[in-house]
Amino acid sequence: MKKTLPLFMVTILFFALSVPTASGQNLAWFQDRLLSYLEKPRVLAMGWSKDGKWAAVSPVDTGGRGGTAVRLISMDAIEDTILFDKAVWSDEVEQIGEGTVSLAEAMAGSQTWRDFLTLCGRLRIARPGEGEEELQPFPFQSRSALIGVRTDITVDADVGEYGSKSISYRLVAESSAKGEKTITSGKVADAYEIVADGYSLSPFEPRMVVAFSIFRAGFEGDRVRMNGFSGCKLDTGFKKK
Numbered sequence: 096m097k098k099t100l101p102l103f104m105v106t107i108l109f110f111a112l113s114v115p116t117a118s119g120q121n122l123a124w125f126q127d128r129l130l131s132y133l134e135k136p137r138v139l140a141m142g143w144s145k146d147g148k149w150a151a152v153s154p155v156d157t158g159g160r161g162g163t164a165v166r167l168i169s170m171d172a173i174e175d176t177i178l179f180d181k182a183v184w185s186d187e188v189e190q191i192g193e194g195t196v197s198l199a200e201a202m203a204g205s206q207t208w209r210d211f212l213t214l215c216g217r218l219r220i221a222r223p224g225e226g227e228e229e230l231q232p233f234p235f236q237s238r239s240a241l242i243g244v245r246t247d248i249t250v251d252a253d254v255g256e257y258g259s260k261s262i263s264y265r266l267v268a269e270s271s272a273k274g275e276k277t278i279t280s281g282k283v284a285d286a287y288e289i290v291a292d293g294y295s296l297s298p299f300e301p302r303m304v305v306a307f308s309i310f311r312a313g314f315e316g317d318r319v320r321m322n323g324f325s326g327c328k329l330d331t332g333f334k335k336k
Contacts, residue, residue, distance in 0.1 A: 124222055130199040132165055138306050140295040147173040149304050150220045153322045162186045167211040172304050172326030179214050183207050208297050229295030230306055237329050240272035244291040249283040258310035259285040278305055279325035286310040301319045301329035302305035
C-alpha cells in the first residue's frame with residue numbers, strides 16, 4: 096500500500112526548505128504551539144526578533160459564528176504597529192479526522208498559517224525559552240525595578256441595557272524606581288471592563304508586550320472578549336509624579 100505523509104508534515108517539510116527561519120527556530124515547535132493553543136485557547140508568544148518584532152497566537156471570540164478559531168498576530172513592539180493580524184477558522188479548513196490533533200493539522204495546512212510562518216521567518220522571530228511562550232503575571236522584577244501595569248478607566252456614558260458603558264481607558268506602566276508612563280489608551284463603546292492579562296518579555300532588550308482584554312457587550316449582553324497588545328520599553332519614558 097502506498098504511504099503518504101500527513102498534511103502537517105508536508106507543510107513542515109515545505110517551509111523547512113523554502114522559508115528563512117531564525118537561529119534555532121523549529122517549525123515543528125510552531126505546530127506544537129498551535130496544538131497546545133487548541134487544547135487550551137490563550138495567548139501564546141511565538142517569539143521575538145532582535146529588532147523588536149513580536150509574534151503570537153491569540154483567542155478569537157467566535158460569538159454567534161461558533162466553531163474554533165486562532166488569531167495569528169505579529170507586531171512591531173517599538174512602533175506599536177500591527178504587521179500581521181488574521182484568523183484561521185475551523186469551518187474554513189478541511190479536517191480529515193476528529194479531534195484537536197486533526198484540527199491542528201488542517202489549520203497548519205491553511206494559506207493563512209503558511210503566510211504567518213513565512214513572515215516569522217522573514218522577521219527572524221526567535222523561539223522563546225522553555226515556558227516563556229506563556230504570558231507572565233504582573234508585577235515582576237526587571238533589572239532595576241519592580242514593574243506593574245494598572246488600568247485607568249473613565250466612564251463617558253451608560254449606553255447599554257445590560258450594564259455596558261462607553262469608556263475611555265489608559266494602560267499605565269508603573270516602575271518602582273522611575274515612576275509611570277502610559278502604554279496605550281483609547282475609547283470603547285459598550286464595554287464592561289478592561290483587564291491587563293500579562294506580559295511577554297523580550298530576551299534581547301528591556302522591552303515587553305502587554306496583553307490586555309477588552310470585554311464588550313455582544314448579543315443580548317453576552318461578554319465578548321477582544322485581545323489587545325501594546326509594546327513598552329522598560330528603561331525609558333517613565334516620570335515620577
